[in-house]
Amino acid sequence: MPFIPHTPKDTEEMLAAIGAPDLEALFDEIPAELRIGSLDGVPEALSEMQITRLMRERAGQDGNPLCFIGGGAYEHHIPAAVWDIATRGEYYSAYTPYQAEASQGTLQTIYEYQTMITALTGLDVSNASLYDGASALAEAALMAVRVNRKVKSRRILLAPGVHPVYAQVAEAIAGSQGLTFEWLPVNADSGKVDVDALPAGREPVAVVIQQPTFVGTLEDVDRLTDWAAEQGALSIAIANPTSLAVLKAPGHWGAAGADIACGEGQPLGVPLSSGGPYFGYMTCKSGHVRQMPGRIVGRTTDLDGEPGYALTLQAREQHIRRSKATSNICTNQGLMVTAATIYMSLLGFDGLARVASASQQNTARLADALCAIDGIERLYDGPHFHEVALRLDRPAAGVLDALADHGILGGLDLSRWRPELGNALLVCATETKTEADIAAYAGAMRDVFAPTARRRA
Amino acid sequence: MLDKLIFEKSRSGRRAFAQAPAGDDIADIPDALRRGDRPVLPEASELQTVRHFTRLSQKNFSIDTQFYPLGSCTMKYNPRACNSLALLPGFANRHPLGPASHGQGFLTCMYELQEMLKAVTGMQGVSLTPMAGAQGELAGVAMIRAYHKARGDHERNEIIVPDAAHGTNPATATMCGCVVREIPTGPDGDVDIEALRSALGPKTAGIMLTNPSTLGVFERHIADVAALVHDAGGLLYYDGANLNAILGKVRPGDMGFDVIHMNLHKTFSTPHGGGGPGSGAVGVNRRLLPFLPIPVVGRDDVDGEPVYRWLEEEDVPQSIGRLSGFMGNAGVLLRAYVYMRMVGRDGMQRIAEYATLNANYLMARLADAGLELAFPGRRASHEFIITLRKDARQYDLTAMDVAKALLDRNYHAPTTYFPLLVPECLLIEPTETESKETLDGFVDALVAIVEDARHNGKTYKDAPYTMPVRRLDDVKAARQLDIRFDGE
Numbered sequence: 055m056p057f058i059p060h061t062p063k064d065t066e067e068m069l070a071a072i073g074a075p076d077l078e079a080l081f082d083e084i085p086a087e088l089r090i091g092s093l094d095g096v097p098e099a100l101s102e103m104q105i106t107r108l109m110r111e112r113a114g115q116d117g118n119p120l121c122f123i124g125g126g127a128y129e130h131h132i133p134a135a136v137w138d139i140a141t142r143g144e145y146y147s148a149y150t151p152y153q154a155e156a157s158q159g160t161l162q163t164i165y166e167y168q169t170m171i172t173a174l175t176g177l178d179v180s181n182a183s184l185y186d187g188a189s190a191l192a193e194a195a196l197m198a199v200r201v202n203r204k205v206k207s208r209r210i211l212l213a214p215g216v217h218p219v220y221a222q223v224a225e226a227i228a229g230s231q232g233l234t235f236e237w238l239p240v241n242a243d244s245g246k247v248d249v250d251a252l253p254a255g256r257e258p259v260a261v262v263i264q265q266p267t268f269v270g271t272l273e274d275v276d277r278l279t280d281w282a283a284e285q286g287a288l289s290i291a292i293a294n295p296t297s298l299a300v301l302k303a304p305g306h307w308g309a310a311g312a313d314i315a316c317g318e319g320q321p322l323g324v325p326l327s328s329g330g331p332y333f334g335y336m337t338c339k340s341g342h343v344r345q346m347p348g349r350i351v352g353r354t355t356d357l358d359g360e361p362g363y364a365l366t367l368q369a370r371e372q373h374i375r376r377s378k379a380t381s382n383i384c385t386n387q388g389l390m391v392t393a394a395t396i397y398m399s400l401l402g403f404d405g406l407a408r409v410a411s412a413s414q415q416n417t418a419r420l421a422d423a424l425c426a427i428d429g430i431e432r433l434y435d436g437p438h439f440h441e442v443a444l445r446l447d448r449p450a451a452g453v454l455d456a457l458a459d460h461g462i463l464g465g466l467d468l469s470r471w472r473p474e475l476g477n478a479l480l481v482c483a484t485e486t487k488t489e490a491d492i493a494a495y496a497g498a499m500r501d502v503f504a505p506t507a508r509r510r511a
Numbered sequence: 512m513l514d515k516l517i518f519e520k521s522r523s524g525r526r527a528f529a530q531a532p533a534g535d536d537i538a539d540i541p542d543a544l545r546r547g548d549r550p551v552l553p554e555a556s557e558l559q560t561v562r563h564f565t566r567l568s569q570k571n572f573s574i575d576t577q578f579y580p581l582g583s584c585t586m587k588y589n590p591r592a593c594n595s596l597a598l599l600p601g602f603a604n605r606h607p608l609g610p611a612s613h614g615q616g617f618l619t620c621m622y623e624l625q626e627m628l629k630a631v632t633g634m635q636g637v638s639l640t641p642m643a644g645a646q647g648e649l650a651g652v653a654m655i656r657a658y659h660k661a662r663g664d665h666e667r668n669e670i671i672v673p674d675a676a677h678g679t680n681p682a683t684a685t686m687c688g689c690v691v692r693e694i695p696t697g698p699d700g701d702v703d704i705e706a707l708r709s710a711l712g713p714k715t716a717g718i719m720l721t722n723p724s725t726l727g728v729f730e731r732h733i734a735d736v737a738a739l740v741h742d743a744g745g746l747l748y749y750d751g752a753n754l755n756a757i758l759g760k761v762r763p764g765d766m767g768f769d770v771i772h773m774n775l776h777k778t779f780s781t782p783h784g785g786g787g788p789g790s791g792a793v794g795v796n797r798r799l800l801p802f803l804p805i806p807v808v809g810r811d812d813v814d815g816e817p818v819y820r821w822l823e824e825e826d827v828p829q830s831i832g833r834l835s836g837f838m839g840n841a842g843v844l845l846r847a848y849v850y851m852r853m854v855g856r857d858g859m860q861r862i863a864e865y866a867t868l869n870a871n872y873l874m875a876r877l878a879d880a881g882l883e884l885a886f887p888g889r890r891a892s893h894e895f896i897i898t899l900r901k902d903a904r905q906y907d908l909t910a911m912d913v914a915k916a917l918l919d920r921n922y923h924a925p926t927t928y929f930p931l932l933v934p935e936c937l938l939i940e941p942t943e944t945e946s947k948e949t950l951d952g953f954v955d956a957l958v959a960i961v962e963d964a965r966h967n968g969k970t971y972k973d974a975p976y977t978m979p980v981r982r983l984d985d986v987k988a989a990r991q992l993d994i995r996f997d998g999e
Contacts, residue, residue, distance in 0.1 A: 055861050056590075056858055058865045059945070068947060069868070072872055074871070077867075080868060081761075082890065083889070085731065088766055090633075090759070092759075096630050096859060099854060099855025099856070109596040110599060112617070113596075113601030115601070115615055116605065116614055116615060116617070118600075119613055127606060127836075129606070141594055142565070143575025144573045144576060146573070146784060147573040147575045147588075147589050148785045149586060149783040149786065150786035150787075153572070153923065154980075154983050155980055155981070155982065156918050158571070159567040159568045159785075160571055160786065163785075165516075165994070165996070166996070168994055169996040172995050182786070185835065219833060219836055223834060223836065225832065227649065301544055325603040325842070326603070327607075328607050328837075328838055328841035329838035330607075330788070330835065330841045330842060331790075332837075350994055352988040352992060352994045353993040355987060360513070362983045363983075364983045364985055366985070367989055368989075371678075372679050373678040376682060377682060377684065377685045379678070379685075382682035383645055384643065384644065384645045384678075384679050384789075385643045388786035389787065389788060395564075396560065398553070399517050400555075401530055401531065401552075402526055402531075402554050402555070408534030408535075409531075411535045411536070415536075437540045437544070463613065
């Protein structure tokens with residue numbers, strides 16, 4: 055019996071102690087008419103050897119393409135030590151640190167994580183993480199409503215550079231509490247907020263600013279943060295944590311800094327893994343901490359006066375406050391945060407800055423190489439972080455299909471989210487890409503764009 | 512005694528040199544947008560980092576090192592193969608926005624996982640996207656709301672929740688813009704049917720139930736509850752926290768539930784990871800199919816061959832929408848898939864049988880030893896409740912004291928002070944993966960603690976004694992908030 059240790063003798067003795075004739079008798083409180091026979095929809099069991107063979111076949115089925123897709127999840131080198139340690143049984147198979155004395159490893163790790171992520175975002179306090187970047191925005195929006203009680207509207211204004219899926223997720227999660235999300239006007243030439251057309255009198259409860267934007271450009275975050283404050287709104291920053299090694303931290307935006315920062319923690323040592331598990335980070339100014347959702351770890355002392363760590367401010371949470379909690383959230387993404395903490399420790403600030411700058415420069419090189427091809431140009435001028443949107447002279451979908459035949463996943467077709475941009479492609483090259491990789495992509499693209507290939511694309 | 516923080520072990524200028532790529536100058540970003548300060552991240556060597564976090568891990572209790580009978584959490588063994596196979600390079604390196612043409616292996620697993628979950632729950636559709644049980648609840652209640660709205664039934668905004676429910680249930684209902692109506696539990700642990708009857712009405716959106724309940728007993732009147740709620744125009748939500756107890760024996764769909772969430776990190780043995788990631792897949796019956804959260808994996812047949820793809824907005828136009836940036840906790844789903852394939856059809860029933868055997872055996876032995884059961888005369892499901900209310904009164908022995916004393920005997924504590932309606936309670940869930948010897952050892956430890964208090968006047972106010980720290984000052988933690996290291 056897989057994973058069940060009982061011998062027939064054990065079972066017999068245990069049933070005798072219970073006073074039950076057989077295992078079936080243990081289910082005698084379930085009404086007979088509800089019982090089922092066999093589970094036909096579940097296949098017969100496989101041994102570890104058999105499932106290993108099956109999974110290897112499936113994992114290998116899709117080849118090993120060169121990937122130039124970003125869009126909110128980024129391929130970075132993950133030091134071998136990160137997951138070697140994070141998957142130690144003591145981290146991997148522990149539960150939420152409710153019994154603090156027996157969970158100091160997890161608790162101290164989270165405390166160190168909170169210290170690192172507040173340093174990186176330039177804000178005062180952090181929680182122990184949320185599910186992912188998109189759901190973190192939903193929680194940040196709900197939190198802003200609780201914090202900013204002077205504003206009666208539940209209107210959240212989104213800079214056009216906010217990831218379109220984040221907006222959809224925020225709407226799905228927070229919409230039923232009456233929050234509405236509206237886009238700020240976009241300057242079509244720059245792809246950024248049209249700062250000359252910022253709306254007056256909308257009474258937003260919060261303004262969301264993403265840096266770098268979904269299309270890789272850089273907003274004037276100081277001006278937007280100050281504008282949010284002038285409107286009486288809180289400012290919510292969404293930032294790629296890798297970028298914060300080179301870009302101004304949200305806590306330093308504008309005159310007073312962003313109120314809340316959140317985003318996708320995946321770039322900090324978490325594998326792409328088809329979309330998860332990742333983790334959402336959230337930090338804020340200290341004055342807002344009691345409205346922050348999710349677990350928080352604090353340092354305190356024990357009976358001997360020695361330092362120790364425990365979950366704190368639990369009076370905000372669902373298991374205490376029930377229907378009046380700040381959120382229904384129960385878990386944090388503990389294992390991913392453990393990995394991120396090890397990742398940040400191994401890289402340090404200098405290492406992270408090197409990852410950021412190498413990614414930024416690789417993407418610039420890739421964009422230059424692709425824009426040398428007739429029919430491809432940059433969609434927006436000006437500085438970018440490690441993603442660049444390109445305008446193509448033909449639909450991106452066909453181009454991507456043709457590139458995939460060359461073993462290259464060439465980026466994101468933006469028409470799915472931003473049809474108004476026409477034939478647009480978003481590309482990304484992180485530090486993992488070599489000159490040869492970039493040359494291979496450019497070579498394949500030249501083939502696709504060669505006059506003879508035009509019909510195919 | 513704790514280790515220093517990694518920041519206190521740092522030395523300016525030290526680095527893990529093998530990990531940093533060659534950097535580049537970034538001349539084309541204007542100064543106004545650049546970072547001017549130098550945030551304090553660790554400066555440590557690779558060995559220091561490895562040693563630091565290895566040592567920290569050793570300060571945890573975990574399933575791999577201790578018996579962990581945490582009620583309502585299903586802390587069963589997490590098979591190693593589930594982890595190593597989910598981290599195969601072809602899975603770990605796949606970009607979430609990669610084309611379906613380069614994801615057929617992964618999508619096949621996801622589609623088959625959906626099908627297996629439908630089979631074990633008796634539901635007609637499954638979405639894997641919710642990232643934790645609480646997010647599954649959010650999806651479920653949002654679907655109930657969407658269902659009523661689609662029928663023009665805009666007044667239905669009340670969610671009925673028994674007083675024994677997990678805190679996430681009422682918190683979720685609030686998040687979905689609903690009003691919570693709490694109903695009491697009868698003395699035998701079943702729902703108070705008369706209280707339910709009077710709570711139902713034209714504003715009823717639905718009821719959220721855990722079955723077996725958090726009291727560790729099966730709701731015997733579930734068919735009546737379902738009929739009453741459906742007759743009143745409401746829907747039934749199944750909180751899958753305790754699904755392990757009934758796998759292959761009885762299915763939520765057959766009990767009359769319209770929507771369920773499953774905690775894959777409980778029933779299907781994906782890791783708890785020190786507090787996450789979880790995974791809260793949802794299942795629905797036919798009437799809620801149009802509202803499932805996206806993406807869902809669909810299957811087309813192309814020239815007789817199956818081809819898998821994501822179903823998105825255009826395929827599920829009435830969907831409650833997206834709950835994650837990409838595709839939920841995909842890597843967790845792969846682990847659950849591997850687990851279910853290894854357990855197989857017959858293994859599902861064995862899980863319920865041996866989880867229930869272990870719980871009833873522990874319950875019988877502890878009752879024989881003189882501990883008080885919260886619901887004597889009832890069969891335990893996969894968990895049961897001991898109450899220490901008399902010991903707390905007579906010997907000043909609280910559930911908290913027992914929990915801490917167990918740590919000193921190298922057992923993780925059961926869940927304490929939940930459910931809220933049983934005073935001084937221990938909610939004990941052994942799971943099917945524990946052996947009789949382990950259970951016997953736990954009984955001996957627990958009985959010894961209680962007997963020492965009853966007969967020898969021993970107290971455990973200062974326990975634990977053998978952990979890396981002594982009992983911690985929670986009040987100070989909340990009042991003198993220290994939630995990041997400031998260099999002192």
